Amino acid sequence: MKLTILGGGGFRVPLVYGALLGDRGEGRVTEVVLHDLDAGRLTAVARVLAEQAAAVPDAPVVTATTDLDEALRGADFIFSAIRVGGLEGRANDERVALAEGVLGQETVGAGGIAYGLRTVPVAVDIARRVARLAPDAWVINFTNPAGLVTEAMSRHLGDRVIGICDSPVGLGRRIARVLGANPREAWIDYVGLNHLGWVRGLRVAGRDELPRLLADPELLGSFEEGKLFGVDWLQSLGAIPNEYLHYYYFNREAVRAYQQAEKTRGAFLHDQQARFYDEVGAPGAKALDVWDRTRAEREATYMSENRETAGAGERDADDLSGGYEKVALALMRAIARDERTTLILNVRNRSTLSVLDNDAVIEVPCLVDANGAHPVTVAPLPDHATGLVCAVKAVEREVLAAAESGSRTTAVKAFALHPLVDSVNVARRLVEGYREVHPGLAYLR
Template identity: 90%
Template sequence: MKLTILGGGGFRVPLVYGALLTDRGEGRVTDVVLHDLDDGRLRAVARVLAEQAAAVPDAPRVTATTDLDEALRGADFVFSAIRVGGLEGRANDERVALEQGVLGQETVGAGGIAYGLRTVPVAVDIARRAARLAPDAWVINFTNPAGLVTEAMSRHLGDRVIGICDSPVGLGRRIARVLGADPKQAWIDYVGLNHLGWVRGLRIAGRDELPRLLADPDLLGSFEEGKLFGVDWLRSLGAIPNEYLHYYYFNRETVRAYQQAEKTRGAFLADQQARFYEEMRDPGAAALAAWDRTRAEREATYMAENRESAGAGERDADDLSGGYEKVALALMRAIARDERTTLILNVRNQGALSVLDADAVIEVPCLVDSGGAHPVAVAPLPEHATGLVCAVKGVEREVLAAAGSGSRATAVKAFALHPLVDSVNIARKLVEGYTDVHPGLAYLK
């Protein structure tokens, strides 16, 4: 079975390959094709993968190419993890927003809109090519903003594109862990959009254990979200929000922390990964050791500004292992082998969440089999959450409209309508600032 990884020179690709190395079952991935626009990054990542596979018999074969059509042709699965504009683009997203006093995070608020505006046209081109060159392939999207990009691709691939994210998986795992339960045996009632969802229940043997967690302040304050949001706020909500909702619930504090930070997250990662890829220019460097060292630092500093503003301290060791690669492997196994499972995924709504239309991509538990991912119907959200979900989905639709039409006015509208921008004048300044620094937004007229 052939897996094509778009963004194959990206830093997190070895996580995916490492997961593939653990799969010895029938119908496993035997060929991995890495595609990237940067040949140097491709060679660096290929070296890491070669060291990973050194002691593994019958490891999946790895090839690399800068030709997109060659990479897509004949693929069974396509894993899309591109970053349009690179980490320099992410750093610019953050900087331009913070200069206007608003959040520049890559998936939330102004930064997420800017990233979406320059990513959607590229993702749509990939979707069209995949439909032509690999019509039977399943496209697994991890490109951020994951829900928005998945919805853009679904307009050309239908339900054969599925978005994944490790945030809901990690959240469910943490809740189950503090309750003393096996995450694999728990049903997680999670609903929302990507990076905008809530756990409303966690059922073990048919019993909802979330009320027990909410009633115990010591237990509730013992894990990441309890430290990040505070026990009182979680009990007020009666749910456990995705960690990215910290940007909404504590926006002013987070913006202030980002403004005071020595470097933004994007600038930090740009410098850090530049050092890694530079080190890989030395043919004698130990590629896997260098990658693993860099990855550990990356994971430990994840959402550092948010944790600092909340006084949440360092991340727990159990939360430093990532997880999206495990979701991707479980999804591929379920489809390729009809190994039925339940995963929280980004898929077209199809009536699962009644407040949104059928084509809106949402993030909910899905039953997965050889026919793809089927969203499970979920109970309505409370009014405050419904309002937020509808507002952000409305912004996503304006981003898609702007990307499709090239309308600068529609791009301004997308920024202005976002709850974390809330000013038409600031929206205009953001569009001006982003078009000045991003060549990929030159299409906006």
């Protein structure tokens, strides 16, 4: 089976390849094609993968190309993990937003809108090429903002594009662990949009164990989300929010922390990964060792500003293990081998959430089999969550409309309607500021 990875020079690719190396089942991936626009990054990542595979018999063969059409032809699965504008673009997203006193995080608020506006046209072009060159392939979308990009691609690929994220998986795993349950045996009642969802129940052997957690302040405050949001707030919600909701519930504190930080997250990663690619390219470098060291630093500093604001301390060691690759491999196995499973995924709503239309991409538990991912019926969200979900989905729709029409006015509307952008004038300045730093937004007129 052939797997194509778009954004194949990206830092996280070795996580995916490491998961593939552990798969010895029938019908496994035997060929991996890396595609990237940057040949130097491709070479560096290929070196890491070669060292990963050194002691593994029959490891998937890896090839690399900068030709997109060549990479797509004959693919059975396509992982889309691109970053339009690179980490410099992410750092600019943060800088422009923070100068206006609003959040610049890459998937939430102004930064997420800017990232979406320059990513959607590229993702749509990829989707059209896939439909033409590999119509039977399944696209698994890693590219952020994951829900928005998946919805853009679904307009051309239908249900053959599925978005994934490791945040819900990690959240469910932490809740199960603190309750003494096996995450593999637990049913996680999770619903929302990508980076905007809530765990409302965790069932083990038919019994919902979440009320027990919410009633125990000591237990509730013992894991990442309890430390991040605070016990009182979680008890008030009666649910455990995705960590990214910290940007909504504690927005002023988050913006202030990012403004005061020595470097934004994007600037930190830009500098860190530049060092990584330089080191790996040096003669005699142990590429895998360099990658492991860099990854540990990257994960340990994840959402550090938010944790500092909340007084949450360092991340637990158990939370430093990634997760994208595990979700992706489980999804691919379920489709390729009809190994039926349940995963939290980004898929078209159909009739799952009555407040959204059928084509809106949401993030919910799905039953997965050879025919793809099928969203499970869920109970309605409470009013406060419904309001956020509907508001953010409306913003995503304006982003898609702006990307399709090239309308600057529609782009302004997208920014202005977001709950974390508090002024139409700020929205106008954001559009101008982003157009100045991103050549990829020149299409907005």
